């Protein structure tokens with residue numbers, strides 16, 4: 001299982017999502033939409049071994065979490081506006097209690113809570129905090145195994161939007177010293193795992 005938790009510091013958590021203003025009025029929801037697409041989509045389909053939790057922290061009101069489950073998703077298309085539409089459908093509903101996940105559309109669950117709750121739920125995963133200033137995520141002197149067998153049962157990556165990730169949770173690991181867009185960072189994580197590159201954990 002590959003998991004991605006993305007923090008949306010200003011991302012709108014409740015109400016009518018402005019589909020024509022995802023970057024502005026919706027609080028950089030465009031960044032989260034790109035992240036969830038990069039985590040779940042290949043060129044021609046969905047990655048079934050992936051779960052993504054978006055953390056909507058921009059209000060109004062308490063933080064909200066949206067969980068996308070690759071094995072269960074239906075109607076998830078490679079089109080940003082359509083993915084934003086799924087998010088819009090979820091956040092116009094009343095916020096569920098922390099610990100309760102309500103399925104809004106197939107494979108998309110809506111819940112209360114914050115990163116600490118996600119980390120508790122993912123306690124069977126190795127947690128990696130993606131941070132350009134950390135040690136490299138991969139072992140640099142290793143060879144790629146011929147069979148490209150994925151080398152982790154369950155791994156969870158923590159990322160932020162355009163603002164710094166303010167947590168000390170997880171092992172800090174870097175994809176290089178250049179700060180990248182979050183969705184590019186996710187694509188590199190998939191590449192390393194798809195190719196069976198040995199990780200430095």
Ligand SMILES: C[S@@+](CC[C@H](N)C(=O)[O-])C[C@H]1O[C@@H](n2cnc3c(N)ncnc32)[C@H](O)[C@@H]1O
Pocket residue numbers: 129130131132133158159160161162163164165173174175176177178179180181182185
């Ligand atoms: C646009 S970056 C955030 C940049 C923000 N200014 C900061 O200081 O964190 C979005 C996320 O992508 C991940 N990321 C970007 N570049 C990375 C890199 N070179 N190595 C590891 N993670 C990276 C980080 O998790 C980061 O929070």
